[in-house]
Amino acid sequence: MNRFALSDTPFDVATLRAGLLDARVGGYASFEGWVRDHNAGRAVTGLRYEAYVALAQAEGERVLGQACERFDILDARCVHRTGELAIGELAVWVGVSAAHRDAAFAACRWIIDEVKQRVPIWKHETYAQGGADWLHPE
Amino acid sequence: MNRFALSDTPFDVATLRAGLLDARVGGYASFEGWVRDHNAGRAVTGLRYEAYVALAQAEGERVLGQACERFDILDARCVHRTGELAIGELAVWVGVSAAHRDAAFAACRWIIDEVKQRVPIWKHETYAQGGADWLHPE
Amino acid sequence: MSTRITVLYFASLRDVAGIDHETFDTNAPDLRVLYIELRARHGFPLPVEKLRVAVDGEFARWDDAPRDRSEIAFIPPVSGG
Amino acid sequence: MSTRITVLYFASLRDVAGIDHETFDTNAPDLRVLYIELRARHGFPLPVEKLRVAVDGEFARWDDAPRDRSEIAFIPPVSGG
Numbered sequence: 524m525n526r527f528a529l530s531d532t533p534f535d536v537a538t539l540r541a542g543l544l545d546a547r548v549g550g551y552a553s554f555e556g557w558v559r560d561h562n563a564g565r566a567v568t569g570l571r572y573e574a575y576v577a578l579a580q581a582e583g584e585r586v587l588g589q590a591c592e593r594f595d596i597l598d599a600r601c602v603h604r605t606g607e608l609a610i611g612e613l614a615v616w617v618g619v620s621a622a623h624r625d626a627a628f629a630a631c632r633w634i635i636d637e638v639k640q641r642v643p644i645w646k647h648e649t650y651a652q653g654g655a656d657w658l659h660p661e
Numbered sequence: 662m663n664r665f666a667l668s669d670t671p672f673d674v675a676t677l678r679a680g681l682l683d684a685r686v687g688g689y690a691s692f693e694g695w696v697r698d699h700n701a702g703r704a705v706t707g708l709r710y711e712a713y714v715a716l717a718q719a720e721g722e723r724v725l726g727q728a729c730e731r732f733d734i735l736d737a738r739c740v741h742r743t744g745e746l747a748i749g750e751l752a753v754w755v756g757v758s759a760a761h762r763d764a765a766f767a768a769c770r771w772i773i774d775e776v777k778q779r780v781p782i783w784k785h786e787t788y789a790q791g792g793a794d795w796l797h798p799e
Numbered sequence: 800m801s802t803r804i805t806v807l808y809f810a811s812l813r814d815v816a817g818i819d820h821e822t823f824d825t826n827a828p829d830l831r832v833l834y835i836e837l838r839a840r841h842g843f844p845l846p847v848e849k850l851r852v853a854v855d856g857e858f859a860r861w862d863d864a865p866r867d868r869s870e871i872a873f874i875p876p877v878s879g880g
Numbered sequence: 881m882s883t884r885i886t887v888l889y890f891a892s893l894r895d896v897a898g899i900d901h902e903t904f905d906t907n908a909p910d911l912r913v914l915y916i917e918l919r920a921r922h923g924f925p926l927p928v929e930k931l932r933v934a935v936d937g938e939f940a941r942w943d944d945a946p947r948d949r950s951e952i953a954f955i956p957p958v959s960g961g
Binding site for chain 2: 544552554560
């Protein structure tokens with residue numbers, strides 16, 4: 524079963540959320556990253572995400588599998604967009620189901636942090652003042 | 662504007678979430694509490710939430726207002742069900758929008774903790790083995 | 800002169816009292832004594848230390864005096880969420 | 881004997897190289913030397929210390945030798961999310 528997916532088209536959070544709910548779930552935590560109109564003080568008009576698809580899929584799957592081992596959760600999923608995104612579009616979604624909220628929150632936070640650090644996806648921003656850049660954080 | 666609401670009928674999370682999104686939002690964190698089929702080792706067949714409506718509304722609103730002051734967030738909302746709920750039904754939803762994920766996660770967690778401690782809502786559980794109880798945690 | 804009040808009961812207090820509110824005249828000097836009297840009358844298991852008290856839809860202090868025509872609620876430990 | 885490899889370029893590396901992959905024969909003894917050679921050839925600004933390396937879709941070590949017919953990717957700092 525895949526817990527991690529890349530999507531080159533907009534995806535529906537309600538459907539993904541529905542896939543995590545069952546009678547044992549007491550707490551569901553989710554996180555969504557949206558395209559902001561600014562970053563590091565510069566006005567942003569749009570962005571593009573590029574992935575090394577084979578490795579991103581494998582590494583994303585490892586992150587989710589590790590989350591299920593580390594935390595007392597029932598399940599977890601993550602979907603990350605690729606391609607061109609406009610301001611306000613959904614870039615990444617993480618959903619975690621658990622019996623209790625402690626584990627749901629902790630796992631959700633851990634997953635988004637790990638995905639941002641480990642999964643080979645790159646953001647290319649276009650700026651209102653002109654110019655465009657790949658983001659390669661230190 | 663009301664940030665906190667009680668609802669005696671099922672409510673739609675997608676609509677509530679849409680109300681929090683704008684171009685400044687980079688991170689959106691949400692939490693949902695669902696009716697589990699067990700609690701403290703006992704099988705649960707259903708439950709009822711009762712609120713002291715006037716005070717719950719006022720205190721819930723205070724929790725959300727305080728969250729907006731304490732955390733670097735853009736907005737926050739919470740809706741809590743009242744009445745009879747079946748297993749798997751949504752009991753409470755919290756949504757928080759922010760520029761960055763740190764504040765979104767921290768505020769979301771703080772809100773659900775404060776709501777559970779301060780807002781006059783009580784849970785009445787019915788058990789598979791027979792019997793029913795009001796929950797009045799220590 | 801006694802004070803006319805309405806007391807609201809919620810959750811286990813309502814179940815034990817068998818009513819969700821009652822209106823009566825009280826001579827209790829403060830809300831703490833009022834609850835102690837009502838606990839004795841209805842047999843509430845919860846001691847005053849476990850409760851909070853609200854007047855007219857806002858949290859109040861146990862040593863507040865009952866106000867005439869006010870609506871008083873004793874708040875058992877909450878369990879929302 | 882030289883080793884035939886395909887190198888994939890992503891993000892800023894692709895923009896600087898002007899290609900998204902290239903196939904060639906290399907005598908580099910390990911992946912570190914391979915990147916240093918390619919950095920010199922294409923003028924990549926990122927030093928090896930900032931990158932990770934992957935072979936055939938899995939992370940690899942810089943001191944691994946290039947394998948014949950393998951697909952090698954240099955991974956600039958990621959910025960998903």
